[in-house]
Amino acid sequence: MSEIANINLSIIILLLPLLGFFIVLFFGKKIEKLYLVEVGIITLAFVLSLVVGFSKLGTYLHQDLLYSFTWIDFGNVPTIGNLHIDLGIKIDNLTVIMLFVVNLISMLVHIYSMAYMKGDSRYSRYFAYLGIFTFSMLGIVLTDNILMMYIFWELVGLSSYLLIGFWYEKKSAADAGKKAFLTNRVGDLGMFIGILILFTNYHSFSFDYIYSQMSAGILPFGSEAWLTAAGILVFMGAVGKSAQFPLHVWLPDAMEGPTPVSALIHAATMVAAGVYLVARIFVMLTADAMLVIAIVGAVTSLFAATIALTQNDIKKVLAYSTVSQLGYMVMSLGVGAYTFAFFHLVTHAFFKACLFLGSGSVIHSMHHEQDIRQMGGLRKKMPITYYTFLIATLAISGVPLTSGFLSKDGILAGTLAFGELTGHWLIPIMGFAVAFLTAFYMFRLVILTFHGTPRDQHKYDHAHESPFVMVLPLIVLSTLSIFFWYTPNPVSPDAGWFASQWVTTPHTVVPASSSFDFMINENNTHAETSEHGVITHSEKYMHAMHWAHYPAMILSLVLAGLGILLAFTMYQWKKISPDKIAESVKGLYNGSLNKWYIDEFYNKTFIGGTLNLGGLLNWFDKWIVDGIVNGSAAFTRVFSKISGYFDSYIVDGLVNGTAFLSGFIGFHFKKLQTGKVQTYIVLVIFSMLILFYFIGPF
């Protein structure tokens, strides 16, 4: 297939969900079954993305397909020169893999939702929202410039808001939507400033152009500190969207939305957009920026894992595990393990979507019971859900033969190599701790939900396996959580096509002085395709990765095994009582159960502060501003009263006085008008005499 055909197809893929959105939004209420059109459209988009994917990975493996056009032409701007804003799409390997992942999960979630959302009063609107979400997410994936990315970034934020608050009759759902939107704003502000720094300096939004300028040695404002700042600021967008500490608070609350939405948006695709963004800007990250990113990721990962240990809501556990895994990916990018970060993004998308859809299946059959303390023994009632859930749990715990094992192992090896090369050993330690905790809390979840005896007999009796359209996505996703899709060798991701061919670490464009020495591209002059980039990590890094591979694998296996064993000991065989442990470390237990009081902290500080500031401003408005306004009103009133008195007594007085005076004079003079002709004559004669006297000749 030619390049242009690929480009055209991907534009069609992008626009199809938007078309579906409009059709379902405008006609969905009138024509029932129109949601089937939406499902069909997404399926078509998925098939097309498969076509594009095969074509790109088959024919153009080492070549990016680019298309752009001038959107706005400002002409010749003084002091800048020709300024124009281009929009366009760029299809590289990352893009086609993301196209596949997004469309596949979106399609499965559409199919799943047909049963899950049945009977909802806003059924068709739900599918419309899913359509606009898919459109926005595909936009993020396909774009070649950071401006379009930002636009679609906000669009996914919007659709996330709409879907979290889908059941807006529930106050908690409406609040969760607002919280998600506002928390994301905080991160997006940083991203926006970062974009502005880049645009001010390079007068272009295009990733490729900016990077080519950077590699030519042109830095923002001529300083490496600004480059670091730009990297960290753009990363702030990812902190918001990918729910990294300290902006992670919205994601657990986002579970108020319908469960398929949680699977699609808040586990598999949208939250991974942050990771995707960091992957896109990976080449411009300086050593300092990467360290910040690695620390943020590691802290998030550990932090969320400790919270997930004690949560009792099935979706909350999964939500915190999502936050934790996203932290993993971000940490992985921070330590330079670009390939494995993206690999984990893909594998996590599949097994986490599977987990969420599985939990949706459980919730559906339990009549919207989400508390795992009320469940138990569901294995017999829901075998398909159980086994698919189990496979996904094994994957997220990093058990061999699963996809999660491959990607987690890669990430942990990356952190170990990073520790070895830079001395930041805390990051791998946190990473391994998370591996242990993940295995533990995920198996706690599985055991409490599916094993043992039912704790709520009534609900258990009514539980049943979900309909076919709901278990089909589970089966597909759990199959995708097994290793053979990614590599023929179940213990080494490097042997597979994914990590060694499809996704390769690009060259950094940061000057050598401010980049990690293992990131410096020593083979630059020898590289055949410098545009695209075959991996040219320095020998040192390859060596460190190689050295770290087996220790990381063994250590993570041991830790995961221990976690699983501990979970079984505590919850299946009940050899150790969880309550006693909780009692003995009460402070820690309560901290974890209450999410380390982060929400309370934000309530007290930021929200409370904002409210207090609002109160203060209200007081200021009420007393100072209103005082000024009312004061001026009162002054005007008094002034106008005085003016009124002046008018009615002085001005009117003058007017009336004049009239009165005229009347007075007239009254007296009219007496001269006697009506007697002789009097007049006498007067005339006297007057004549007087006149003669004064002006006569005498």
Add this chain to the structure above:
Amino acid sequence: MQEEIRNKKLEVGLNHFLTVSVVLFSLGLYGVVTRKNAVMVLMGVELILNSANINFVAFSRFGNFGINGELYALFVIILAAAEAAIALAIVLNIYKRFANVNVDEINNLKE
């Protein structure tokens, strides 16, 4: 002195005429001002006009005006006649309306 006065013929000069005219004017004015009867007032007016005529003629005779004075006097006589006719007609109408010709009482326009 006496002789001189006696010898001198009493010449009638301008002053004499003017004196007559003044007397006549004063009488006419008096009549106009004091009489209540409208007809008497008109007669007073005639006297005033005639005193003016005397003046015209006297100035014409003693001044160097040719016969202009006499001509004006003739005009005045004619005018006086016309005026008398109109005025008497008005007086007649007044009498018709008010049943008297007393100028003091005909004051309806006042106030």
